[in-house]
Amino acid sequence: MIHTVDIVIPVYNESQAIQSFHHQLTAALEALPYQFRLLYINDGSTDETQLQLEQIFNGAPDVRIVELSRNFGHQAAISAGLDLVDADAVITMDGDGEHPPAVIGQMLQLADAGYDIVVAQRETGQKASWFKRWTSGAFYSTINRIGDTKISPGAADFRLITRPVVDSLKKFHEYHRFLRGMFAWMGYRSISLPYTPAERISGKSKYSFKKMVNLAANAIFSFSLVPLYIAIAMGGLFIVLAIIEAIYVLSFWISGQQSTLEPGWSSLMFVLLIVGGTIMISLGFIGVYLGYIFQEVKGRPVYLIRRFLDHPSSDNSK
Secondary structure: OOOEEEEEEEEOOOOOOHHHHHHHHHHHHOOOOOEEEEEEEEOOOOOOHHHHHHHHHHOOOOEEEEEEOOOOOHHHHHHHHHOOOOOOEEEEOOOOOOOOHHHHHHHHHHHHOOOOEEEEEEOOOOOOOHHHHHHHHHHHHHHHHHOOOOOOOOEEEEEEEEHHHHHHHOOOOOOOOOHHHHHHHHOOOEEEEEEOOOOOOOOOOOOOHHHHHHHHHHHHHHHOOHHHHHHHHHHHHHHHHHHHHHHHHHHHHHOOOHHHOOOOHHHHHHHHHHHHHHHHHHHHHHHHHHHHHHHHHOOOOOOOEEEEEOOOOOOOOO
16 A cells, blocks of 8 residues: 655746646645655756745745756656655656646555556647647657557656656666656556646746657667668668669570660669668668667766755655
8 A cells, every 4th residue: 555655746947837836736635645745856947946946845844856957858857856756656747737636646546456557648639739749649659660668649757656666767777768668668567547638837848849859769769679670671672673673684685685775874873862862861770879879888877966955854744
């Protein structure tokens, strides 16, 4: 049975929303029969987020604050929080208000029922742009087709994990992190809990298009070797075409019709461009994997903590 619960909340430039979010969260937790402790991770915010967090910290004995030395990214910020928790269960959620605290009670009930991972899954029809819905659907479809690990569409980083899962995650040392895939890869007993996203309290999403592309790249190149197999397949295809072309030309020589063969500049250039493009794509895939290996072998930390605020007699209490 679960008694203590740590909630990890990564934030980045949420100074206008964090106070309201904290009030909503604590109000939702009051009615639940568990001992909660909140851990806010300031992921290198450049606004007054840290000041707002310190105000919350000064008035709440069940709150801890971690300030990272710079913006390391959402996945690194969550990892920093998970490295510091020690409760029976841990919940990760965003601090912008889109992850409704009202769902936490249902997540804990499922954990008490024996599930090690409870993933909150966005229901279809969430208020997002058509582009974001389309790219999200394309991403999950692609990663599930080419990867060995299946990830449920709409399952982001709003989840509950139990103590054994947290301990297992600490054994992962990769620099490029895609936590959704890592948790799915573990194979613990898990269940999805549908929820309807709430409106953002303030501002707009900090997940830019570039960050989404980087996250997708981490997912694909960390959990699949299919891009390399595609490069091999393209190389094999052109070898087959070359053999067919050789047989075709040889047939003219065997039949004594070699005089009818005329060099074709356009066809030659077409083949050269296609083959050259294929080689460049293949080298690009290999280069990306080598780049990932290079960054992994350097052994740099996933994050660095600038300051950790904790109450001297901090214990898990509501």
